[in-house]
Amino acid sequence: MTKTTSALAWIGLLAVACSSDSDKEVPVPGAGGAGSMGGPGDVPAGSGAPGASADGFGDLDPGGDDIGATCFGETRATEQLGLDLFIMLDTSGSMLDPLPGQAAGGAAATKWDSVRGALEAFVQSPETAEIGIGLQYFPQIEAGVPFTCDTNDQCGAFGPCSNSLCVVTVSQDDDPDDLDPPLIFTRVADGGPTPCFDDAGCTGPNERCQTLAGECIIPPFLFTDVPDGSFLNMNPDPDGTLQAPVCSQQSDCAGLPGTTCDPLGICDDFVNFCTPSLACGNAGECFALPSTCASQTKCDAGDYSTPAVAISAAPERSAAIVTSLGSQTPQGLTPTGPALEGALAQARAWAEEHPDRQVVTLLVTDGFPTECAPLEIPDIAALAQSASTAARPVRTFVVGVFSDDDLADDGQARLDEVARAGDTSSALIVNTAGDVTADFLAALDAVRTTSLSCDFSLTQGGVLDFAAVNLDVTDASGATTRLFNVGDAAGCSSDGNGWYYVNDPSGVPQQIRVCPGACGSLQSGESTAELQIGCATMLR
Numbered sequence: 001m002t003k004t005t006s007a008l009a010w011i012g013l014l015a016v017a018c019s020s021d022s023d024k025e026v027p028v029p030g031a032g033g034a035g036s037m038g039g040p041g042d043v044p045a046g047s048g049a050p051g052a053s054a055d056g057f058g059d060l061d062p063g064g065d066d067i068g069a070t071c072f073g074e075t076r077a078t079e080q081l082g083l084d085l086f087i088m089l090d091t092s093g094s095m096l097d098p099l100p101g102q103a104a105g106g107a108a109a110t111k112w113d114s115v116r117g118a119l120e121a122f123v124q125s126p127e128t129a130e131i132g133i134g135l136q137y138f139p140q141i142e143a144g145v146p147f148t149c150d151t152n153d154q155c156g157a158f159g160p161c162s163n164s165l166c167v168v169t170v171s172q173d174d175d176p177d178d179l180d181p182p183l184i185f186t187r188v189a190d191g192g193p194t195p196c197f198d199d200a201g202c203t204g205p206n207e208r209c210q211t212l213a214g215e216c217i218i219p220p221f222l223f224t225d226v227p228d229g230s231f232l233n234m235n236p237d238p239d240g241t242l243q244a245p246v247c248s249q250q251s252d253c254a255g256l257p258g259t260t261c262d263p264l265g266i267c268d269d270f271v272n273f274c275t276p277s278l279a280c281g282n283a284g285e286c287f288a289l290p291s292t293c294a295s296q297t298k299c300d301a302g303d304y305s306t307p308a309v310a311i312s313a314a315p316e317r318s319a320a321i322v323t324s325l326g327s328q329t330p331q332g333l334t335p336t337g338p339a340l341e342g343a344l345a346q347a348r349a350w351a352e353e354h355p356d357r358q359v360v361t362l363l364v365t366d367g368f369p370t371e372c373a374p375l376e377i378p379d380i381a382a383l384a385q386s387a388s389t390a391a392r393p394v395r396t397f398v399v400g401v402f403s404d405d406d407l408a409d410d411g412q413a414r415l416d417e418v419a420r421a422g423d424t425s426s427a428l429i430v431n432t433a434g435d436v437t438a439d440f441l442a443a444l445d446a447v448r449t450t451s452l453s454c455d456f457s458l459t460q461g462g463v464l465d466f467a468a469v470n471l472d473v474t475d476a477s478g479a480t481t482r483l484f485n486v487g488d489a490a491g492c493s494s495d496g497n498g499w500y501y502v503n504d505p506s507g508v509p510q511q512i513r514v515c516p517g518a519c520g521s522l523q524s525g526e527s528t529a530e531l532q533i534g535c536a537t538m539l540r
Contacts, residue, residue, distance in 0.1 A: 073468070073534025078456040081358040081511055083448070084132035084311050084350060088304065088343035089119075090365040090401075091137045093193065095330035097242060097366075099432055100403070111366055111401050114436035116325050121437075122444045123318045131448065132357065134311030134346070135321055138339035139332040139371070140298040147331050148290035155293035163291040164211045166194040166202035167246060171255075172234065184255025185216060185234055185245035190408070194370050195294050195333070214264040216245040216253035219277050223258070229278050232259070235405065264289045297335050299372035304342025311350055335372035336365060337380050340396070340418075344387040347394045355504040358455045358511065359394050361387070361422070362447055366401040368414065377414045384422035389489050391503055393513070396422025397447045401440065403432045423489050424450070425516040454519040455502070456512045456529065466509050470532040471499050473518060482532070483518060484540040492516060495540050 095112040123133055141147060142158050149161035166189040173182035189207045196202050196209035220229035235243040247253050247261035262275035265286040274286035298304075309320050343361045351359040369375045374383075384396040398419040402411060407429070415427035428443040430436055456471075458464060474480045486498035496517020501509035514522060514529070521527035 073470075073532050076531040076533060078471075078512075078529045078531055080452050081455045081457050082130065082132070082313075082356065083451050084134075084313075084347075084354065084357045084359045085362055085447070085451075086134045086307070086311055086343055086347045086350070086359070087119075087136070087362045087364060088339050089115075089135060089137050090334065090367070091328050091330040091332075092139060092334045092367060092370075093331050094334075094367055095401075099436060100238060100242070101433075111432065111436065112328075112330050115364070115401060115440055116328075118437050118440035118444065119325060120322050121441055123321045127445070128448065129315075130313055132311045132313040133309075133317060133321065134307045134350075135309040135324060136304055136307050136339075136343065136346070137328060138304060139335050140303045141296050141332060142298055145293050145296045147292060147296065149293050150291065155296070158293045158295040160197070160294055161291045162195060162197070162211070162294050163289070164196050164209050165189075165246075166196050166204065166207045167210045167212075168204070168206050168208075170234070170243075172236070182255075183234070186210070186247065186252055187234065187243045187245060193333075195292070197294065210246075211248055212246050212264075213248050214246070214262045214275060216247050216256050216259040217262045217275055217278060218258065219260045219262070231273070231278065232256070237405065292332075297332055297371050299335055299338050301338040301341035301345060304339045305345040305349075306342075307346060311346075333371040334365065334367045334369055336363075336369040337374035337383070338372050339363075340380060341383050344383060344394060344396070348387055348390065348392065351392045351394055352505055355392070355510050356457070358451060360397060360447070360451050361394055362397045362399065362444075363418070364399045364401070367406070368411070377417055381418045381421035384418050388421065388423035391507070392505065393423065393489055393502055395424055395451075397424050397450075398422070398427040399430065399440070399443045399447070400427055401430045401432065401436065406432075423492070423516070425519075449523050450519060454514040454516075454522055456514075456531070458501075458509055458511060464509075464533065466501065467537055468534050469512075469537055470535060471512060471514070472530050472532055473522070473527050474530070475521065475527045482538055483514070484538050486515065486540045489513075491540060498540055 091112070095115070096110045099109050099111060099114065122128060145156070145158045146154055149155050149159075152159045152161050155161050167186050168189050169184065169186050171182045171184050189202060189204050194202065199207075199209050202209050216232060218226055218230045218232065221227060222229070232245055233242050234245055245253065245256055245259070246264075250261045253259045253261045260277070262277050265274045265276075265288050267274050267280035267284045267286055273289075274280045276286070280286050309317065309324050312320075340361075340363055343363065347359050347361045351357070368377075369380065374380055387394040387396065396418065398415050400407075400411075400415050412427065412429060415429070419425065419427045428446060430439045430443055458466075458469075470485075471483045472480050473483060481497075484495055484498045486492055486495050486500050488500050491500060492498060492515035496515045498515045498518070499512050500515075502511035502513050504510045512531075522529060
């Protein structure tokens with residue numbers, strides 16, 4: 001950046017006025033309370049203050065106790081950056097899972113219904129009118145490969161055609177004190193559905209590969225309290241994940257007395273399941289549940305880097321996103337690795353082209369990776385970290401739509417690992433036992449407000465000496481704290497209350513980004529931030 005002679009001379013005078021050998025802590029001038037200044041450190045290059053203390057304040061008597069002289073620079077209001085958001089949205093088949101607490105076999109609301117409704121409300125909200133929003137989905141399916149199949153020939157190189165899944169057999173005794181034998185049934189293995197060719201493709205404890213024909217159901221007219229028959233949910237927790245007893249033949253249902261192995265189908269609304277005995281009713285005609293081509297999913301990150309709806313803040317982008325969402329039918333598995341890699345590639349390219357905007361990626365998923373490398377969470381987190389620590393950083397937010405059972409003991413921690421690597425504090429979990437539409441919309445708003453509150457422009461107000469910029473945060477009581485410059489995003493791990501520069505492609509600072517630890521109070525409106533120009537930058 002080229003500076004004018006007069007600007008350099010003025011900044012030099014300010015820096016000399018700040019010079020001191022003192023390492024004492026002093027309050028921020030004019031603040032309502034004492035700042036948390038820290039101790040001495042290296043002098044920023046270009047500050048023009050060879051003897052300046054790390055906190056940017058001087059001392060009339062460096063060898064004495066009289067702290068009288070301070071560096072009075074220029075105060076500027078912070079200006080929030082415009083926000084652009086690229087959403088990578090999970091449309092795997094499990095998004096069609098019915099939400100808990102609904103009658104089995106009816107026209108049940110699904111995770112997809114709620115997520116889609118919340119996204120439509122979000123993009124049409126007045127609060128997002130000036131936010132650029134783009135969208136892509138995962139999984140992507142190989143061109144020309146049918147999602148459903150009857151023969152291997154239909155799949156070609158992407159076969160075989162199969163409906164084999166990884167399953168486990170469960171023995172369940174709700175009341176160990178009674179004399180009834182335990183209920184024994186087979187269900188889809190945790191983390192699934194996971195297609196398989198043989199047992200080697202099922203890696204969880206006691207998992208095996210089984211070709212499925214249907215589910216064990218209560219047939220009509222067997223019990224007077226369920227005259228129409230019913231699907232079964234074997235999960236003892238009614239708010240937990242649906243656990244349907246699956247079968248290949250009638251003997252698979254022997255451990256559930258009175259049930260029948262009925263071929264599973266899908267209603268022509270492509271949402272509700274059915275069997276020959278349990279019709280669709282108002283949901284339409286029941287069709288046989290088809291097999292799928294096992295290798296139909298695209299695993300190249302490049303296939304996920306092109307938006308279904310390009311990033312835009314134009315008025316027509318809301319209608320484009322609503323139309324795109326309406327055209328989706330969730331299907332397939334969960335290739336999280338290439339999906340996130342592609343999303344970050346799109347977001348980083350956009351950030352390079354728009355240095356005056358803050359660009360973030362939002363990963364929305366209802367499951368953990370089931371297909372396509374990388375599959376391991378540390379490897380996926382590394383993708384997010386590479387983007388968040390780049391010269392033009394792009395942060396990754398993670399929103400998970402999960403039941404408690406799906407999260408299990410370590411699910412939150414696994415999602416948090418990706419979020420932290422993406423320079424966001426933790427994943428946002430929408431629990432399927434709650435109001436999924438309202439809670440998902442609240443999560444989207446949290447992403448919006450966090451992003452808008454914690455990034456500030458440096459392009460307003462003329463030429464700056466970037467070694468003489470500080471950020472002051474004033475809380476509700478009027479107490480002001482000067483934050484340390486921690487160097488980069490990695491520095492936030494040691495000082496969550498710091499800040500760092502975000503540079504343009506030529507390396508010139510364009511933005512100030514506040515670390516997550518200090519972001520909360522700014523996000524809530526409990527604190528405000530101001531730039532102080534002219535005093536040596538406080539470095540951690």
